[in-house]
Amino acid sequence: MAGSTHSVTNQAPPLVQYDVYGADRALAEAVERHLSADVLEEGRSELSALGRAVGSAQLQEWGVQANENPPRLRTHDRYGHRIDEVDFHPAWHRLLGKGVSAGLTAAWGRPGGHVRRAAAFLMWTQAEAGNGCPLSMTHAAVPALRADPALAAEWEPRLTSTVYDRALRPAGLKPGALFGMGMTEKQGGSDVRANTTVARPLAEDGAYELTGHKWFCSAPMSDAFLVLAQAPGGLTCFLLPRVLQDGTRNVFLIQRLKDKLGNRSNASAEVEFDGTWARRVGDEGAGVRTVIGMVAATRLDCVLGSAGLMRQAVAQAVHHCAHRAAFGRTLVDQPLMRNVLADLAVESEAATTLALRLAAAYDDGGEQERALLRIAVPAAKYWVTKRCAPVAIEAAECLGGNGYVEESGMPRLVRESPLNSIWEGAGNVQALDVLRALRREPAALDAYLREVGRARGADHRLDAAIKDLLTELSDLEGVEARARRLVERLALVLQGSLLVRYAPPAVADAFCAGRLGGDAGAAFGTLPHTLDLASLVERARPVS
Incomplete structure (x- = not known):
């Protein structure tokens, strides 16, 4: 029986049935900027279609179902035979199938493929981030496999297929395949050279027998895995x-699934190998060099994933505040809340703009762009992924107590937000990787300075930040202890230069004031009140 004590009023409607692409001005403008004229119309069309799907009630419900029903491990069948299978909720398979069919593993060799996929991946994260793991690794396996042309010729068509086939059978019989990976072990973590898994050569050329374990094996339901031994x-x-x-099934013993903070719909496993058959990729002893292309691609996906989570958090916060009133005014019209929302919006746009610029560098493929990626990818991975959690938490606070309730969807974003800063090398690993590039690859720093130099003279705060950065780079003595600060500045200056060149003046002004000029505090919502904050919030509002 319904109660009659009150009417439900002053509640924001669900943010549903909207075009996630068309409502994201920063993303759409980046796509327009980086896609060539001959593929722009096609790109717009496919991204808008995906944006409508991501914003639909159906996909949002699948995301909820996949998270509420996490995967389960079945080590044995009813008769006692070892099977090592992972069962997923049907919503997981529906989402993964949609992601594959949308081309999220099919960027390589496609005109504008990396920009188009990057925009799609950024949107897809907003539907369900757990699906991103197998999609990312399948996409990223391609450059590693190209170390062996024969393997690449055999596997690349399967990995770039837009057909999802969940059946556990020989990959040669499937129209499409997914890849996972297993790099880290208990004793080593990110120090993969400490791995103890042993590979014994077999009589067949290029074939080996593996014995050992992997402490983190991502997406264990995949058709194949890249591993180090x-x-x-x-x-x-x-x-x-x-x-x-x-x-026959290879020896792939799944010991257990990880019980994780977030990313609940995705399976991460501990596995053991005991005489497991594998094929060598690249030369013996060149394992790190072989997988580095895969690592760089998955690190970019960490940036894209965090940018997507930020965008969804900001969209939910702005949407709520545009419909919710308190103390006689809509929240979005109250100066202090407007400052918070504007600050969050600037952070989100800076992440999106940087992520798409890096994707465009992949599409270009020239020597200069490859050199830029060598510094820009780990720097962006370090900084953007670290900004994700505070953005998600602050956005949840914008909803008040409602943001702490599962039904709002905000707790899922908060739980997901730290993942990308840990996966594919935590913050210290990224910072040290940037230092290696600075010391060993002068072309990388030159490419970075050329990129940020394109905006010199456009904003005095950016010019001052570039000057300070050059001073810091001139003295690398004892730099390891201050590497995080240096990499943070590298990322911020790059973001600032891109926004000054490409974003509306209000966005660039707010970023330079709040991130480069020292005029804002550490918390969100401390931008100078003289800025055009209303236009920043309106730009971030999720309306098509």
């Missing part, structure tokens, strides 16, 4: 198929 010649990369060509 110690061969006679040193640490080496291997392709490990889940099912062998004769239809």
Whole structure:
């Protein structure tokens, strides 16, 4: 029986049935900027279609269902046979199938493919971030496999297919395949050279038998995995198929699934190898060099994923505040809340703009752009992923107590927000990687300085920040202890230069004031009140 004590009023309607792409001005403008004229119309059309799907009630419900029903491990069948299978809720498979069909593993060799995929991946994260793991690794496996042309010719068409086939059978019989990876072990973590898994050569050329374990194996339901193991010649990369060509299952013992803070719909496993068949990728002893292309691509996906989470958090916050009133005014019209929302919007736009610029560098593929990526990817991975959690938490606070309730969707964003700063190398790993590039690859720093230099003279705060950065870069003595601060400045200056060149003046002004000029505090909502904050909030409002 319904109660009659009150009417439900002053509640924001659900943010649903909208075009996530068309409502994201920063993303749409970046796509327009980076796609060439011959593929722009096609790109717009496919991204708008995906944006409508991501914003639909159906996909949003699938995301909720996948998170409320996490994967379950079945080590044995009813008769006692070892099977090592992971069961997922049907919503997981529906989402993953939609992601594959949308081309989220099919960027390589496609005109404008990386920009188009980057925009799609950024949107897809907003529907359900857990799906991003297998999609990212399948996409990123391609450059690693190209170390062996024969393997690439065999596997690349499967990985770039837009057909999702969940069946556990030989990959050669499937129209499309997914890749996972297993790099880290208990004793080493990010120090993969400490791996103890042993690879013993077999009589068949390029074939090995692996014995050992992986502490984190992502997406264990995949068709194949890239793993690192110690061969006679040193640490080496291997392709490990889940099912062998004769239809028998490879020895792939799933010991347990990780019980994680967030990313609940995705399976992360501990696995063991015991005489497991694998094929060498690249030369013996060149394992790190072989997988570095995969690592760089997945790190960019960490940036894209965090940018997507930020965008969804900001969209929800602005949407709520545009419909909710307190103390006689709509929240979005109250100066202090407007400052908070504007500050969050600037952070989100800076992340999106940087992520799409890096994707465009992949599409270009020239020497200068490759050099830029060498510094810009780990710097962006360090900074953007670290900004994700505070953005998600502040956005949840904009909803008040409602933002702390599961039904709002904000707690799922908060739980998801720290993941990308940890996956593919935590903050210290990224900072040290930037230092290696600075010391060993002068072309990388030159490419970075050329990029930020394109905006010199446009904003005095940016000019001052570039000058200070050059001073800091001139003295790398004892730099390791201050590496985080240096990498933060590298990322902020790059973001500032891009916004000064491409964003509306109000956005660039707010970023330079709040991030480069020292005029704002550490918390969100401390931008100078003289800025055009209303236009920043309106630009971030999720209306098509």
